[in-house]
Amino acid sequence: MSLTTGAPSVDLAQVFPELIPYARTTVRLHPRRGEPGMRDSHIGGPLLWPAGEAWPECTDQKSHGGAADPYPMVPIAQLTAADVPEAGFPAGTDLLQILWCPEWHDRPHPEGWGQACRVFWRRAADVTDVLTDQPDPEEHWDYEWDMIPRxxxxxxxxxxxxxxxxxxxxxxxxxxxxxxxxxxxxDDGSAIPGYKVGGSMNWSVSDMPRSLTCLACEAPLALLLQLDTYEWALGAWGPDGEPHRFWPLEERHLEREDPEFDLARQPVGMTVGRAGHGGLFVCSADPAHPPRYFTQ
Ligand SMILES: [Zn+2]
Ligand SMILES: [Zn+2]
Structure with missing residues (x-):
């Protein structure tokens, strides 16, 4: 099934032709519960991880209530260049893997604020011996705890x-x-909600950081992945009380009372920020530089 965003209520380019040079394309990922394979693009789910490479761990003891043992990081997303070429794969790579430590990492954190994230760029063909026995987040965190993606x-x-x-x-x-x-x-055409790759983030809750730049080289940062509690907002939208634009057309038959409605609107089951969203940003000059994550 493919999912389709509704048409905007107004054509912003017609109202403000000066906006046209600022138009860009974002990729709504439309995550929905499923059983992705190790080689697939997905949110949550198993990673195509080399058996000979240590699983990433977070050793930030002070954010772990003083716990001495490192915490195994949790897979957030895996994207292939075939599915989402817009992710900005460095030359020679075609597989992107994002993991985080679900604990809140205290500010001021050099990478941003919120969860501690790691980003890996690989060539899928290099992963010949796959790690099949991957850490189970449930051994460290209850799935009810809402920073573990389904x-x-x-x-x-x-x-x-x-x-x-x-x-x-x-x-x-x-x-x-x-x-x-x-x-x-x-807002109807700006900073689109939900899980997406590229584009722009809504900074209405906290101000946009004054320097949204790479800590290694000061190049501007680019939004790699937006994580969101909800795929669209509830309530009427636009001058005629239309359903919300970002509610996919194929799912508008769902009633608010249906469990399927919640599964479509909150597919990943995480409460990001304070029931808001977060953005993982990477360096626009060199995506191998350390990422920065901010929540709203
Ligand atoms: Zn941690
Ligand atoms: Zn950089």
């Missing part, structure tokens, strides 16, 4: 997106803010 398969969809308002030049931002239409209509 395994999901993906159905990537490309959607045009405009930047978060603070990323626009000041004069354009002021004109967008002064738009007599309902304020929400800009």
């Amino acid at each position: 395994a999901c398969v993906l159905q990537p969809e490309r959607v045009v997106e405009y930047p978060w308002e603070e990323e626009l030049p000041e004069d354009l931002r002021d004109r967008v803010a002064a738009w007599p239409a309902e304020r929400d209509l800009y």
Whole structure:
């Protein structure tokens, strides 16, 4: 099944032609519960991990309540270049793996704030001997604990997106803010919610960090993966009370009372930030530089 985002309520490029150069494509991943294989793209689920390579561990004792043993990191996402070429794979790689330590890591944390993340870029063909016995997060954390993702398969969809308002030049931002239409209509095409690769993040809860730059080389950071508690917001949307744009067309028959509705809207089962979202950012000059993660 493929999932489709609804049409925007307004064509922002028509209202503000100056926005056209800022349009970009984000890839909504549309995770849904499933049983992805080791070689597939997925959220949660098993990684194509080399048997001869140590599983990543987090040794940040002070964020682990003083526990002496390191914590095995938890697979968050695996993406292949075939499914999501937009992830910005360095030359010679075609497999991206993201893991995190689910504990909250105290601020000020050099990598951002929230969970501690690791990013690995590989060539799938190099992984000939696969680690089949992978750490089970349940041995360390109860699945009820909500920073462990449930395994999901993906159905990537490309959607045009405009930047978060603070990323626009000041004069354009002021004109967008002064738009007599309902304020929400800009959000309708900007900083798209849900799990996605690339594009822009909504910074409405905490201000955008003043320097969204790489700590190793100061190049600008790019959003690699947005993690979100919800795939779309509840409630009516737009001037005519339409269903929310980001509720996929194929799932609009679901009733709020259906368990399937919650599974579609909260497929990964994690409460990111304070029931908000988070963004894992990588260096735009060299994706091998340490990533930074921020939650909202
Ligand atoms: Zn940790
Ligand atoms: Zn860098």
